[in-house]
Amino acid sequence: MRRFSFRDTPPEGTMAQDNPPKKNNWSWRSQAFRGLIYQVIAITVIAGVVWFLAHNTLTNMRVRGIQSGFDFLGQAAGFDIGESLFPFDSGESYWRAFWVGVTNTLRVAVLGIVLATVLGTLLGVGRFSRNALVRGLCLSYVEFFRNIPVLLQLLMWYVIMTEVLPMSSEAWQIGHFFLSKGGVNYPIPVWQTGQLWAAYGLLPGLLLGWLYRRWAVARFEATGQPRSMVVLPLLIVLLASLAGWALGGAPTEFNFPKRGEFAIENGGALTPEFMAVLLGLTLYTASFIAEVVRGGIASVARGQSEAASALGLNKAQEMRLVMLPQALRVIIPPLTNQYLNLTKNSSLAVAIGYPDVVSIANTALNQTGRAVECIAIVMLVYLTTSLGTALLMNWYNSRSAIKER
Amino acid sequence: MTTTTQTTVFQPIAARPAPVNTEGALAWIRANLFGDWKTSLATIVIGAVLLRLLPGLVDWAFLSAVWQPSFDACRADGAGACWGVIVEKYRVIIFGRYPFEEQWRPLVATALLIALLVASCIRYFWKAWLPVLWVVVLGLFFALMYGNVAGLSQVDTDRWGGLPLTILLASLSLVASFPIALLVALGRRSNLPAIKTFCTIYVELIRGVPLISVLFMASFMFPLFMPPGVKIDVLLRVLVGITLFAAAYSAEVIRGGLQAVPKGQVEAAATLGLTYWQTQRKIVLPQALAMVVPGIMNNFISTFKDTSLVTIVSLYELMGAMSLALNSDADWRPFTIEGYIFIALIYFVFCFSMSRYSHWVEKQVNKSKLR
Numbered sequence: 001m002r003r004f005s006f007r008d009t010p011p012e013g014t015m016a017q018d019n020p021p022k023k024n025n026w027s028w029r030s031q032a033f034r035g036l037i038y039q040v041i042a043i044t045v046i047a048g049v050v051w052f053l054a055h056n057t058l059t060n061m062r063v064r065g066i067q068s069g070f071d072f073l074g075q076a077a078g079f080d081i082g083e084s085l086f087p088f089d090s091g092e093s094y095w096r097a098f099w100v101g102v103t104n105t106l107r108v109a110v111l112g113i114v115l116a117t118v119l120g121t122l123l124g125v126g127r128f129s130r131n132a133l134v135r136g137l138c139l140s141y142v143e144f145f146r147n148i149p150v151l152l153q154l155l156m157w158y159v160i161m162t163e164v165l166p167m168s169s170e171a172w173q174i175g176h177f178f179l180s181k182g183g184v185n186y187p188i189p190v191w192q193t194g195q196l197w198a199a200y201g202l203l204p205g206l207l208l209g210w211l212y213r214r215w216a217v218a219r220f221e222a223t224g225q226p227r228s229m230v231v232l233p234l235l236i237v238l239l240a241s242l243a244g245w246a247l248g249g250a251p252t253e254f255n256f257p258k259r260g261e262f263a264i265e266n267g268g269a270l271t272p273e274f275m276a277v278l279l280g281l282t283l284y285t286a287s288f289i290a291e292v293v294r295g296g297i298a299s300v301a302r303g304q305s306e307a308a309s310a311l312g313l314n315k316a317q318e319m320r321l322v323m324l325p326q327a328l329r330v331i332i333p334p335l336t337n338q339y340l341n342l343t344k345n346s347s348l349a350v351a352i353g354y355p356d357v358v359s360i361a362n363t364a365l366n367q368t369g370r371a372v373e374c375i376a377i378v379m380l381v382y383l384t385t386s387l388g389t390a391l392l393m394n395w396y397n398s399r400s401a402i403k404e405r
Numbered sequence: 406m407t408t409t410t411q412t413t414v415f416q417p418i419a420a421r422p423a424p425v426n427t428e429g430a431l432a433w434i435r436a437n438l439f440g441d442w443k444t445s446l447a448t449i450v451i452g453a454v455l456l457r458l459l460p461g462l463v464d465w466a467f468l469s470a471v472w473q474p475s476f477d478a479c480r481a482d483g484a485g486a487c488w489g490v491i492v493e494k495y496r497v498i499i500f501g502r503y504p505f506e507e508q509w510r511p512l513v514a515t516a517l518l519i520a521l522l523v524a525s526c527i528r529y530f531w532k533a534w535l536p537v538l539w540v541v542v543l544g545l546f547f548a549l550m551y552g553n554v555a556g557l558s559q560v561d562t563d564r565w566g567g568l569p570l571t572i573l574l575a576s577l578s579l580v581a582s583f584p585i586a587l588l589v590a591l592g593r594r595s596n597l598p599a600i601k602t603f604c605t606i607y608v609e610l611i612r613g614v615p616l617i618s619v620l621f622m623a624s625f626m627f628p629l630f631m632p633p634g635v636k637i638d639v640l641l642r643v644l645v646g647i648t649l650f651a652a653a654y655s656a657e658v659i660r661g662g663l664q665a666v667p668k669g670q671v672e673a674a675a676t677l678g679l680t681y682w683q684t685q686r687k688i689v690l691p692q693a694l695a696m697v698v699p700g701i702m703n704n705f706i707s708t709f710k711d712t713s714l715v716t717i718v719s720l721y722e723l724m725g726a727m728s729l730a731l732n733s734d735a736d737w738r739p740f741t742i743e744g745y746i747f748i749a750l751i752y753f754v755f756c757f758s759m760s761r762y763s764h765w766v767e768k769q770v771n772k773s774k775l776r
Contacts, residue, residue, distance in 0.1 A: 035596065035597045038597060038600065039597050039598070039599035039600060042599055042600050042603065043599055046603060053630045056629070056630055056631055056632050056633075057626075057629045057630055059632075059633060060628075060629045060631075060633060061629065063633055066629075129447075130437070130440050130444050131437065131438065131440075131444045131447045131448055131451075132433075132437035132438055133438065133447065133448055133451045133452065134447055134451065137451065143757060143760075144753070146756075146760075147706075147710075147752065147753045147756035147757045147760065148710075148749045148752050148753055148756070149710040149711070149713040149724070149752055150710070151713045151714060151716075151717075151724065152713060152724060152745060152748065152749055152752065155724075155745065156742065156745045156749070159741050159742050159745065160742070163739070163741070163742070164742070344614070344615035344616075345615070347615040347617045347618065348615075348617065348714070348717075350617065350717065351716075351717055358615070358617060358618065358621075362621075365621075365625065371621075371625040371626050371629070372626060372629070375618055375621055375622055375625065375626060378614075378618045378621075379613075379614045379618050382613060382614045382615055382618065383610070383613040383614060385613075386609075386612065386613035386614075387609065387613055390609070390613075
C-alpha cells in the first residue's frame, strides 16, 4: 500500500480537476453545439414540410385551374344575409359580407358572455347555499348542460324555436313582447333629438363621477374611512344622464310590436336563429363558468373568512375586501378561457344558419371556390380575438400575481 | 350614615335546553331546507315551481308517451313524447349508413372498443401489455368495420357512422394526440429558442381558432396539400384534424403538470449525471403525468363532445346519423326532438361516467398529499 503525502503527484484521472481540458465549442460533447444542431434539423424539417405543402397546393391549383388571391373580396357577393346590424344587399362586396359576419359573431358572443357570466356566477355561488334544494338544482344544472355537446344543444333550441313555438299569428304575448316561430318581438324607443340630451348629460356625469371617486379613494387612503367608491359614482353618472334626458323633454315614445295579418309588425325583432345560438351558448357556457366560480371561492382558505369576522368586518365587507380579491385571482384566467371558448363555439352557428363569419365564409367558399383564402380569413378573425385576449390576460396576471420575494 | 354593602348572591343561569336531535332525516331537513326564514322561503318557492312543472314533464315523457313505432298513435291528441321514433329508427341512429344486414359488425367492434376503454381505466390493467392490447383491439375494430378479410364483405369508410364512428374518432385522436402533446409540451419548456418558438406557435395557433375551421381545412384544403394523384380518405383527414387540435390542448395541460414539478427535482437529476431524456423519463414525467390525469380526462370528454362537429363536414357520426334517420323520412320528421333527447342521453351517459371517473382519479392522486 502506498500512502500519499502532500508532495506526491495525484493519481491519474484527478489531474483533470486541476487542469480542465480546453473547451471545444464545436464538439458533439458541447451542449450548446448539440442544441444548435437539433434546432437546425428542426428548422430544416419544418421548412421542408411547409415547402412541400405549398408546392403541392400551387401545383394542384394550377392543374385544377383554381384562381387564388384576395381580389375576390372586391366583387359583388351575390347572396343575401338573413340578418345584419346594418343594411346589406346582395350587390355589395364580399368584403362587406365578411364584415357583416364578424359583427354578427361579435353580437352573439358579447351578449352571450354577459348573460353566461351572470347565470354562471349565480349557479356557482348557489353551490354553497345552505338550502339543499338550491345546491341540488345548481349541481344538476351543471352536470346536465356540461355533458351534452354544445352543437346538439344549439340544434335542440333551434327545433324548439321553430317547431314547438306557435305560429306568429298565434304568438305568445307577455306585455308588449311577442314570442313565436318568427322569433322574439320587443318594443324599441323611437329615436328623437331629445334622447341626444341624455348623451349630453352623460359626459359631465362621467366627469363628476370620476372626480368624486378620486376624492373618495384619496380620502380612504388618508383616513381609513370607507366611502362608497362604486355605487355612488355610478349613481352620479346615471342621475346626470337622466337629468339630460329630462332637459331634452323626456321623450318616452316607443315603437310597439303588434299583430299583423301574417307576422308580428313593428318593434324590434330577434330571429329564431339568433335566439337559438344565444340560448345554447349561454346555457352551455354558464355551466362551465359555474364550476370556475365554485373552484375560485373554494380556493380561498377558510381562515380568511374567519379572520375577517374576527376583525369585525360585516358580511358584505368580508366578501368585498377579503374573499373576492383572493377568489378573483383564481377565477379570472379560466373565466377568460371560457369567454374565448364561447366566442369560438359561436362558429357552430353555421349548423343552424345564423349568418356568423364562418357561415358567410362557407357561402363565399362555395361560390368562389377559394378555400384557402376563406378559411384564412376565418382563422385570422378568431386568432386576432384570441391572441388579443391572451395578451390582455398576461398583462392582468402579471399585475395581480402575488408578489413574492 | 351606614354603608350598605351589596352582596351578590350567586344565581345560576338557566340550564340550556337539551340538544335537538342532530341526526336522521328530520334533522337533515330542518338544517338543510328550513334553517332560517330565507332558506325556508327558497325551499317553498322552488318546491312550488317544481311541483308545477314536474308532473307535466313526467306525463309527457312517460305516462302519455307512445312507445310503439306507429306515427298515427304519436299524432293522436293528448299523446306525449313519441319514443316510437327511437324504436323504429334506433338502428340507423346508432349505426348510420352501415349496411343493415352487417350491423352486427359495428356492434361487436364498438363493444370491443368500449371494453378496452373501460379496461384502460382500471388499475389492474395498467401493465406493459396494455398498449399491445390497444393495437390488437384497434386492428380488430378496423378488420370488423372495413371487412375484406375472413370472408367479411368490404364496407367503405364513407358508410361508417353513428356511435362506432363517434367512439373511434374520440379514442383514436386521444391516443394519437398524446405523444404529440408530450413532445410539444417538452418543447415549449425547452432552452432551444427555435424549438420553443415552433411549439408555442403551434399551440397558440390551434388554440386560437375554432375546431370547425380546422375541420373545414381538413375537408377542403387537405386535398390541395397532397401531391397530385394522392387521395386520402375523408375519415383519416378528419381524424388528423381532430388529433392535431386535441394535441394542442393536451400539450397545455401537460405543460401545467411539468411546471408543477419542483425545480429541485431537475437539479438533483443533473447532479446525478442524468441526461436530458433520462431526467424527463425517470424524474419529471412520472411526477408531472400523475398530476395531469384529470386534465387529460377532461380533454378526452371535450374531444368526445367535439366529435359531434364532424357532422358539419358530412360524416355521419351519432348526430349526423340522427339527422339522416329523421330528415329523410317525412312521417317521422316532426319527432326530431325525441331523437335529439335520445342521443343527448347517450352523450350524457358517456361524458358523465367519464367525469365521475376523473373525479375518482383526482382523489386517488391527492391521496398521497393528504396526511
